[in-house]
Amino acid sequence: MTPLYLSGALRKLEADHTGDNPSLMALAGAAIADWLLERYRGCRFGLLIGPGNNGGDALVSTRHLLDAGQAVHCIVPRQRSSGSPQDAALLATPGLQVSRTAELADCDVIVDGLFGLGLRTLDQSMIDWLLSVDALGKPVIAIDVPSGLDADRGIPKPYALRATHTLSMLGLKPGYYTAEGRDFCGEIHDFALLPHTAPRPAADAQLIDGRPSCTQLVRRHASHKGTHGTLAIFGGSTGMTGAALLAGRMAVRAGAGKVQLGVLDQTLGVDPLQPELMIRSATELQADPGLDLAVIGPGLGQSAAASSLLEHLLKSTLPLLLDADALNLVAAKPETRQLLRERTAPSLITPHPAEAGRLLGLSTQSIQIDRLDAAKRLGEQLNTSVLLKGSGTICADAAGLSINASGNGALGSAGQGDLLSGLIAALWVQGMPAIDAARLGAFVHGQAADEWRASNPNGLGLCASELIDPIRHLLNQ
Ligand SMILES: NC(=O)C1=CN([C@@H]2O[C@H](COP(=O)(O)OP(=O)(O)OC[C@H]3O[C@@H](n4cnc5c(N)ncnc54)[C@H](OP(=O)(O)O)[C@@H]3O)[C@@H](O)[C@H]2O)[C@@H](O)CC1
Ligand SMILES: Nc1ncnc2c1ncn2[C@@H]1O[C@H](COP(=O)(O)OP(=O)(O)O)[C@@H](O)[C@H]1O
Incomplete structure (x- = not known):
């Protein structure tokens, strides 16, 4: 850096x-x-x-x-x-x-x-x-x-x-x-x-201009799926099951030992393209005592069921990554916001600028006018680590601020955020501190997009799912 x-x-x-x-x-x-x-x-x-x-x-x-x-x-x-x-x-x-x-x-x-x-x-x-x-x-x-x-x-x-x-x-x-x-x-x-x-x-922030270290992820011989973490991803309501699948597929290919999807749409039973994913109902999965970390947000929606699932997870002692509609629910409901503030287990939020605006009660434009300050304030007000997405993604925790130098406008397509949440959670559940997982995840996500852009100079049409294997490759370099 x-x-x-x-x-x-x-x-x-x-x-x-x-x-x-x-x-x-x-x-x-x-x-x-x-x-x-x-x-x-x-x-x-x-x-x-x-x-x-x-x-x-x-x-x-x-x-x-x-x-x-x-x-x-x-x-x-x-x-x-x-x-x-x-x-x-x-x-x-x-x-x-x-x-x-x-x-x-x-x-x-x-x-x-x-x-x-x-x-x-x-x-x-x-x-x-x-x-x-x-x-x-x-x-x-x-x-x-x-x-x-x-x-x-x-x-x-x-x-x-x-x-x-x-x-x-x-x-x-x-x-x-x-x-x-x-x-x-x-x-x-x-x-x-x-x-x-x-x-x-003293520096005011750090630039993430090279891939942060991955050495702590390197597999030991005497390791097994249990040592690589059990991750739960909650979301996937009707019409948005793809978001949960993207996060889950990415998490499997970023090395999480076990990945379970807890979906709100009960019709989703298996992912034929990623059969390693265990797909269960959200209510069943939330009661599983064997989880090490949870993501809530990809394709979650804002139904009553989504809201009570979120409250349950906020009250738990699981490390928790909140994205997408989980953030909108926190923004909309003061009692949910309070639950987040009161957590003792680690939390990470990954808002894009519009979600960050809702969380701070500001317009998207006000967030963009001072992104470093917005990320810092989100962390302070909500007692959480923060990854504020967009051009120059910002990672913030109590130790300071960093800006990701990788990535480009080709990442502006639906699904990239879901992919990122699955990636960061997979790195986090394997033992990295949340902020290190956020920095590494943001960097390799952007790096994969930069490599794609090198042969697609106008940057049109990059799909989130196309980046899963390149990201796995980069994590293994
Ligand atoms: N500190 C460092 O790291 C180093 C600094 N170095 C160099 O110095 C630069 C900073 O120099 P700086 O402080 O003199 O400011 P600068 O950008 O030249 O502008 C001020 C002048 O512009 C004017 N002005 C401003 N806006 C205006 C407007 N809208 N419309 C009209 N006028 C406007 C303003 O007028 P005033 O506001 O006073 O009326 C004032 O006269 C820095 O960027 C780097 O290049 C390096 O040499 C070494 C290391
Ligand atoms: N111009 C850009 N430069 C770097 N990263 C970008 C750029 N535009 C978007 N991204 C990244 O793409 C992802 C988009 O996430 P998000 O807006 O949450 O999408 P979705 O929720 O639809 O999946 C984020 O990781 C964001 O930082």
């Missing part, structure tokens, strides 16, 4: 290095120019120079590009506030073309040094100007943050340039990886600027 820093921590780090020689800006400008020369030497560069330090980074890199004999055109849409002698000297450099309007059509590459961490909400004239830059369709290299994007939360304020590459200065930011960040940042490059040994503030 790689640390992520909110802008407050980065400001503090910057302040700790104010008197450094060379300055952070000098280091940033040189690193940006080196990167540009490696990729785009010989191109005509159009640099957007903003009024603060983001623009300062761009100006320093301009000097390096000119020294390297490159054709550079600077656009300064607003007066730089510092107006320092260094700025004046840079802007007067022979060979440098400067204008205040978007004379960018002749450039091959646009370097966005307008606004970074110091962004405030854009006014309409700036939005219009950025729209005209986007409309040119040129590659955009963003310095630190694509202009207009909130680096902490991954949302445009209210518009942002869409970058092809983002060159991150000093530390990676959560907003690159969650909400809309991935669509705005393009490929992200980490320019740490400081030596690895330099003291750093």
